[in-house]
Amino acid sequence: MAAPHHQEVSGFGPLLRQHRTTAGLSQEALAERAGLSTRAVSDLERGVKTRPHPATMRLLADALDLDLGQRAELAAASRPSATVPSPSSPQELAALPVPHASIVGRTQELVTACDLLRSGNVRLLTLTGPGGVGKTRLALELAQTTASDYSSGAAFVELAPIANPDLVPAAIAGALGIREDRDRSLIESIRERLCTDRLLLVLDNCEHLLAGVQPLVANLLGSAPELTVLATSRGPLRLRHEQLLPVPPLALPGRGHAPQVESLAAIPAIDLFVQRAQAVAPDFALTRANAGDVAEICARLDGLPLAIELAAVRIRSLSPASLVALLGARLRLLTTGPHDAPARQRTLRAAIEWSHDLLSSEHQALMRRLAVFAGGFTLESAAAVSKGDDLFATLDGIEALVDGGLLTRVDGIDGQPRYGMLETVREFALEELAASDDATIVHAAHARRQIALVTEAGAHLH
Ligand SMILES: Nc1ncnc2c1ncn2[C@@H]1O[C@H](COP(=O)(O)OP(=O)(O)OP(=O)(O)O)[C@@H](O)[C@H]1O
Numbered sequence: 001m002a003a004p005h006h007q008e009v010s011g012f013g014p015l016l017r018q019h020r021t022t023a024g025l026s027q028e029a030l031a032e033r034a035g036l037s038t039r040a041v042s043d044l045e046r047g048v049k050t051r052p053h054p055a056t057m058r059l060l061a062d063a064l065d066l067d068l069g070q071r072a073e074l075a076a077a078s079r080p081s082a083t084v085p086s087p088s089s090p091q092e093l094a095a096l097p098v099p100h101a102s103i104v105g106r107t108q109e110l111v112t113a114c115d116l117l118r119s120g121n122v123r124l125l126t127l128t129g130p131g132g133v134g135k136t137r138l139a140l141e142l143a144q145t146t147a148s149d150y151s152s153g154a155a156f157v158e159l160a161p162i163a164n165p166d167l168v169p170a171a172i173a174g175a176l177g178i179r180e181d182r183d184r185s186l187i188e189s190i191r192e193r194l195c196t197d198r199l200l201l202v203l204d205n206c207e208h209l210l211a212g213v214q215p216l217v218a219n220l221l222g223s224a225p226e227l228t229v230l231a232t233s234r235g236p237l238r239l240r241h242e243q244l245l246p247v248p249p250l251a252l253p254g255r256g257h258a259p260q261v262e263s264l265a266a267i268p269a270i271d272l273f274v275q276r277a278q279a280v281a282p283d284f285a286l287t288r289a290n291a292g293d294v295a296e297i298c299a300r301l302d303g304l305p306l307a308i309e310l311a312a313v314r315i316r317s318l319s320p321a322s323l324v325a326l327l328g329a330r331l332r333l334l335t336t337g338p339h340d341a342p343a344r345q346r347t348l349r350a351a352i353e354w355s356h357d358l359l360s361s362e363h364q365a366l367m368r369r370l371a372v373f374a375g376g377f378t379l380e381s382a383a384a385v386s387k388g389d390d391l392f393a394t395l396d397g398i399e400a401l402v403d404g405g406l407l408t409r410v411d412g413i414d415g416q417p418r419y420g421m422l423e424t425v426r427e428f429a430l431e432e433l434a435a436s437d438d439a440t441i442v443h444a445a446h447a448r449r450q451i452a453l454v455t456e457a458g459a460h461l462h
C-alpha cells in the first residue's frame, strides 16, 4: 500500500527518510528491497548525495510503493536549488501533461535517454518507433525526470492534433506562453525567447508535420545555444546531429519457457496487460491457469503497449483463453479505446492508418505487397514482389516504411539485413492487398521467389 502523505519536510534526504520510516523499513531493508547498497540509501538520506540517478529514484519509489504524487514530490525534492526556475524564467510555460497511469518497464530506455541528454553532446534526441509503442509515454517520463536539469524547465508541445505544418510555430509559441506581436513574426519571438532560456522543448508526434518541424528545429538549434529538443516521431526528423533512440516494444517472456506466475507478472508486457485488465475487471488476477494465455496474447500483439491496452479492456467480457481464440482478427478485436484517447489511438487500425496515410501511393502499394512475407524478408525478396522489380526503388520504399514505423529491421542469422512487419501491421496490409488489384500478381511473384530460393539452397547442398 502507498504510504500516506505526512507533515511537510523539504529536501530529498529528509523526504526519503520520512517515506522509509512510514513504511516501517530500516535503511538495510529499503536497500535490499530496492536492490541498492545500504550505503547508497544512507548517503541519500544524509544529503551526501542529493541527486539520485532517475533509475535509482524509480527503484526507491517502487520499493516504497509511492503513488504518483509522492513520486513527483520526491523528484522535485532532488532538484538542486540552482535549477529551480529563476524569477526571469517564463511563468506561462504550459505544465507537462500528467500521465494517466504510472509507467511500466522502460528502466533501461530511461537510463539510456537520460544519459544521452545529460552527456551534453545531444541537442536533438528523437524517440522513434511504430504507432502505440510508447514514444509519447517515454518522452513524458523523460521530461519529468530531466526537467530540473534545465533552468527554464521543460515545455511540452502536442503536435498530433495539428494538421497543417504552417501551424507548428504557433503550437510551440502557445506552449511557451508567447503571444503574437505585431512587430515581429512568431518564429522571431520564439528565437528571441529561446536564445537565453535553458530549456527542454518536447515536440510530441512530429511525423505528419516534418515540413514544418524540420526547418524550425534546425533554425532554433542553430540560434539558441541552451536549447535541447526531445522529439517523438514514428520516423527520424532527418536533421544534422540528430540522435535517434528507437523505442522497442515492451519486453515479453522468453519463448518456450513456462516460468512461474510471479516472474511472469514482473515482465513489462504482462504487467501492463494485468494492470489494464484490473482497471476494467478488479477481480482479474494472473493465475497459473491463465498465465499462458496472457503471455500468448502479449506475444501475438508483439509487446505493443497500445495493442495490449486495447486487448486488456476486452477482459470485461472475455477470458484470456477466449481472447486468444479471437486474436486471428486483431484489427476487429482491438477497437475499444477510451473516449478521451486521441482518435488515432482508439483503435489499432487507426494507429496503423495514421502512418499508412502519410505514405505516397507507391509506398502504400509496396507495403501491401510486402504483407505476403510471413516471416520477414530481404531487400532482394522485397524487390521480387514489388512493382517493376527495381532494387533501388524498393530500397527507398523500405526506408519510407521503416520511417513510418511500419517495418522493422532485424539482422538475419547470416548477418544480412532482414525486414519484418509487426503482426498487427501485417494483418492491416494483408487486408489492403486483398482489396487491391495486386493480390494475384503478388502471390504469384512470391511463389516464384520462394521456388527460386529453395532451388538455390538445394544447389548449395550438392
Ligand atoms: N511503458 C508504458 N507503461 C504504461 N503505459 C504505456 C507504456 N507505454 C505506452 N503506454 C500506453 O500505451 C498507449 C500508447 O502509448 P504512446 O501514446 O506513448 O504511443 P506512441 O508511440 O506515442 O504512439 P503514436 O505513434 O500513435 O503517437 C498509451 O495509452 C500509453 O499510455
Ligand SMILES: [Mg+2]
Pocket (backbone or CB within 6 Å): 135, 136, 137, 204, 205, 232
Ligand atoms: Mg505519440
